[in-house]
Amino acid sequence: MMRIPPLQALYFTQFLSAFADNMIIFIVLAIMRQEGYPGFYIGLVQSAFLLAYVVCAPFVGPFADRNAKSWVLLVGNTVKATGILLMMTGLSPVLSYLVVGIGAVTYSPAKYGILPELTNSKEALLKANGKIEGYTIFAILAGSVAGGMLAEYSLFWSMAVCIGLYLVSIAGTFAIPRTGGNSSIRYNRALRNFISDVKLFFSNPKCRFSLVGTSSFWMSSTVLRFAFIAWIPLMLGITSLDKISMLVAVTGVGIIIGSLATPYLIPAHKYYRSYLYGLMMALLVVASVFMSDLYLTIAVLMAIGFMGGAFIVPMNTVLQDEGHKLSGTGKAIAVQNFINNTMMLIGMGIYTGATRAGVTAPVSIVTVGLVLLGFVLYLHFLKKKLIASSVLSIESTGRTL
Template identity: 90%
Template sequence: MRVAPLKALYFTQFLSAFADNMIIFIVLAIMRQENYPGFYIGLVQSAFLLAYVVCAPFVGPFADRNAKSYVLLIGNIVKAAGILLLMTGISPVFSYLVVGIGAVTYSPAKYGILPELTDTKDALLRANGKIEGYTIFAILAGSVAGGMLAEYSLFWSMAVCIGLYLISMAGTLAIPRMPGNSSLRYSRALSDFISDVKLFFSNPKCRFSLVGTCSFWMSSTVLRFAFIAWIPLMFGITSLDKISMLVAVTGVGIIIGSLATPYLIPAHKYYRSYLYGLMMALIVIASIFVSNLYLIIAVLMAIGFMGGAFIVPMNTVLQDEGHRISGTGKAVAVQNFVNNTMMLLGMGIYTGATRAEVNAPVSIATVGIVLLGFVLYLHFLKKKLPSSEEPLTESTYSS
């Protein structure tokens, strides 16, 4: 395992994700300042997710064709450009769309480089846990910093974002530039992508992972905005910095869950992760009955912990199988497409529900019930997986 490049990757990813998660609270501050309607935040987030869905067929080949450290650099440049647009007064929807294009470019390389920097499946699992932990820590810190800085100064909050992207770009220089597969052709990107989607869904392990990750990210994305709407109503907290701190508690739980995953779920028993998804769904449903501020902090942390233990094994098995059958960049691109299509659907429904004045507790409970349905489907899929003790490197395809 290449320790120094991994540390550089964690550093680069942390700063980039930190800046990514400042932006949403900056947009919330802009909305408040310019009196945008409440549902507008759903449109902003949907623009970001749309970039993932539309660009998915092309960013996988781009990540696999080029050195992944170079792809990380390009992704950060595009994200910084999106912040510059926001600073010049361009619509938050369009600006965040550009940030999304940078993020979807960045993502396959972030995960796709892990198998290149690790030597064993357990090392890959540990690296996944760490990068997920650093990412969620960045979400936590970036959300809090975004809320605090946006309250202080919109200009300086955006300037800090750009500065973080620049430092993250510098960090990519410490990651080796391993050559990609130059034989890949972009002209076949769309047809190849459709074939890749079919390939991954025909693989029992990949299908299990894709269903798990899309259910997690759809639920997490909608819950984030639902809790942002619910906290002021339930607890009378209206300042962005305090709301961001409360929402970030979930991130603390995910960090702990992500880092604990290698001790809770061995790599060859990844399928057990669905049990943590089950507990996450039940706690989400129960959360709407909590009216004590200190208790809701514990509940949010528990939701995050279960989510961390749920998602890390799913990512690991997909990267391992994807690296073997078609390239990790393509695997992560398919995962991004599936995840963000479901997230876009979830945010579309949530935005419509907000416009129709459906209250936040109903939205939260609905998310929990939907997640529960996905987890029960995972239980069904588990029965079709290869032998429970089968190593990750052995795979069986369904017809």
């Protein structure tokens, strides 16, 4: 019987899980259209998902580090499948998506936290990050398109396909080694320890750079996804869910290419150069609202994705590497999830309120681009301090030798 390499099994499992995750939002949009929900309701649904990340963050890191991470992946997918089952029974999309979010936040620390266990060098870790990010974004792309098409055809079958994908993903986890966790970790001090972990990671210059970068990227990307869904019918006259999902997914193509190209663009020891791609992403976001030609819009959306992929991968890599040394990769990813999703929740809250108040999609998109630009300029400031501290460290080591 042919044995699947553990990393390949992880990529396969992650792809299917992320594919199903990204079908759901278009299923929710179809439910909204069918049942006559107001436009801002989608913001409430996404906010419920993000709320799960924020509330559960102190506990999922210790859970991932205490147990075999392949088993944690299985648990996360099982909870996500349960959320879809609840949606099929007619439970509110907000509450159903909240359950999916609990599964996702459980799954996430193990997904990234297992990478240092399956690789043996920083370069291998960077490549593995690029691949898993590439597979994830490819799943976002394919899942968004499939979600839009299946939801137009049948709500029942679109949800049934989601559950099937989660079940196959669960089966894939059995090909990933079950390395032992740290059984000494306790949950009774999880919240206090988590607060200490947040302080610890922000006190580390490399981790702070990563956390600011990843949180600004995901906040921007989350809001932009919904803003572009609203902008496409307005500017391009496209109203069918399947075509809208295809256009939104174009950004995913760019992220895949950017993620896979990152090891060749940015050396692992010069991760701070990634801020330049964040700068270009922010400028392209602002420029995107002035596009009225379909093909030019596709090119700009793909370029936004490419810059985003090159921006995010080095950030993830340095946090995993430093986090593994500081207090465990699971805790590092849990802190990252908390910061990222808190920012995303704030962003979606503001976007939902602005949409309800009548703010147009182009205004929202430009605002997101400018906010991202502000974060990138802060990263430029942090980069100077990182380089200066590295030089001082090298000089100090030379004097010691």
